[in-house]
Amino acid sequence: MSSLSYREIAYNGLWRNNPALVQILGLCPLLAVSSNVANALGLGLATMMVLTGSNLAVSLIRRQVSEAVRIPVFVMIIATLTTCTELLMKAYTYELYQILGIFISLIVTNCVILGRAEAFASKNTALSSAFDGLMMGMGFALVLVVIGGIREALGNGTLFADMDLLFGPLASNWTLHLYGEGEGLLLAILPPGAFIVVGFLIALKNAIDSSLEQRKARTEVGEKERVSRRVRTTGVIN
Amino acid sequence: MSSTNSGLGRSIGFNSLLLGVFALVTSLLLASTYLNTRDRIAEAERLSAQSGLLELYPATSHDNDLLDDVLPIPDSYLKTLGLRQPADIHIVRKAGEVIGFILPAVAPDGYSGDIDLTIGINADGTLAGVRVTRHRETPGLGDKIELRKHPWILSFDGLGLGNPPRDQWTVTKHGGIFDQFTGATITPRAVVHKVRDALLFYSEYGDQLLTAASGDGAADDNLARDEGEQP
Numbered sequence: 403m404s405s406l407s408y409r410e411i412a413y414n415g416l417w418r419n420n421p422a423l424v425q426i427l428g429l430c431p432l433l434a435v436s437s438n439v440a441n442a443l444g445l446g447l448a449t450m451m452v453l454t455g456s457n458l459a460v461s462l463i464r465r466q467v468s469e470a471v472r473i474p475v476f477v478m479i480i481a482t483l484t485t486c487t488e489l490l491m492k493a494y495t496y497e498l499y500q501i502l503g504i505f506i507s508l509i510v511t512n513c514v515i516l517g518r519a520e521a522f523a524s525k526n527t528a529l530s531s532a533f534d535g536l537m538m539g540m541g542f543a544l545v546l547v548v549i550g551g552i553r554e555a556l557g558n559g560t561l562f563a564d565m566d567l568l569f570g571p572l573a574s575n576w577t578l579h580l581y582g583e584g585e586g587l588l589l590a591i592l593p594p595g596a597f598i599v600v601g602f603l604i605a606l607k608n609a610i611d612s613s614l615e616q617r618k619a620r621t622e623v624g625e626k627e628r629v630s631r632r633v634r635t636t637g638v639i640n
Numbered sequence: 641m642s643s644t645n646s647g648l649g650r651s652i653g654f655n656s657l658l659l660g661v662f663a664l665v666t667s668l669l670l671a672s673t674y675l676n677t678r679d680r681i682a683e684a685e686r687l688s689a690q691s692g693l694l695e696l697y698p699a700t701s702h703d704n705d706l707l708d709d710v711l712p713i714p715d716s717y718l719k720t721l722g723l724r725q726p727a728d729i730h731i732v733r734k735a736g737e738v739i740g741f742i743l744p745a746v747a748p749d750g751y752s753g754d755i756d757l758t759i760g761i762n763a764d765g766t767l768a769g770v771r772v773t774r775h776r777e778t779p780g781l782g783d784k785i786e787l788r789k790h791p792w793i794l795s796f797d798g799l800g801l802g803n804p805p806r807d808q809w810t811v812t813k814h815g816g817i818f819d820q821f822t823g824a825t826i827t828p829r830a831v832v833h834k835v836r837d838a839l840l841f842y843s844e845y846g847d848q849l850l851t852a853a854s855g856d857g858a859a860d861d862n863l864a865r866d867e868g869e870q871p
Contacts, residue, residue: 466658468654470651470655471655471658471659474659475659475662478662478663479662482666482669482670485673486669486673489677489681493677493684494680494684496684496685496688497688557780586780591779592779
């Protein structure tokens, strides 16, 4: 476990073991705030921050904390980091904080975070734990942003609207208008739209995985045939 | 027996101490973050509240601090405005004269609960504007009451109690002059009716409000003059 390379950790977090698409963890905020890219990115970044911080902290104290009290200690660390993130967002991105509201504090209950603390950070070095948190958080944030983008494009006909809430006035003209406003597919913005989009994404990931596997299997079979043919030819020559 | 007991006791003691230390460290971290962000958060909240008021009366239209220049809404009128808690009316002044008021109101009969409004009423009883500050209406249908989504809310500007006549202060479906949205009648109707209630409140209480506000302003002016005369 501790010998996982950074490459493997990154591949795990972003694709093979993606928290949103494979572990299907933390869906509540995922579905609730992913109605546009700005909200999705805001929550994604906040989750990533908490996850990286909590993994790092848990890993640093993993030898000092006994088995009996480790869960309460992890929860304390996660709750503290979440509250700090909430305060910082309130101070620096107040309007976004108002939109995301309760979902920032709900990061505490995101099982991805306690899950990574327990499954990875409590058994690995600080550096690789922090990297694991960053990659898992990024995997979560990426899925969140993709869902947000799809829902925003289908439902509102825009992309990157309201990014100025996150990046300041600099981003106020980032909005892309794809087609006439207000003519979007309403279903995409409503909660069922989130379930449908996340369902399609999971299906897409599985399709890509299985086609990759088939290709791999085919090349393996091809190699075997080549090997056996050569054996036979040598056999004939002999 | 006694050795396991003392072992258990030592383990409980150690773990409690450990938990206590972590509680202390995390509390310290929380406290320092709180102290470091407190002022900025207060500032952000203030700016946010102020920008809501400035939308109705832009900075050039007045010369007082809208956020702090307030009068309380009398308890007997809280219900008319749909408010459940005491709230304040913001006074808008220019060159010492009261030119309008900004008051909060809540339309309780939206499609999914309360719709919070801020309503600007000029001193002569016409509307300076209306904005929705918080709502939970259906995205894509009822949320067109937000200015960011649709200019509908601007259709109130300049109207008053006699214009249109009182029985037309509703949506077109019920014989009024205000458009409803395709697929959403309840939301705009709730907003229109609450704006009408606010105007009714002003027609009853406006004179008292003007007197109280100008009395206030005059006192301030006197104070300023007194201070100015001091060497």
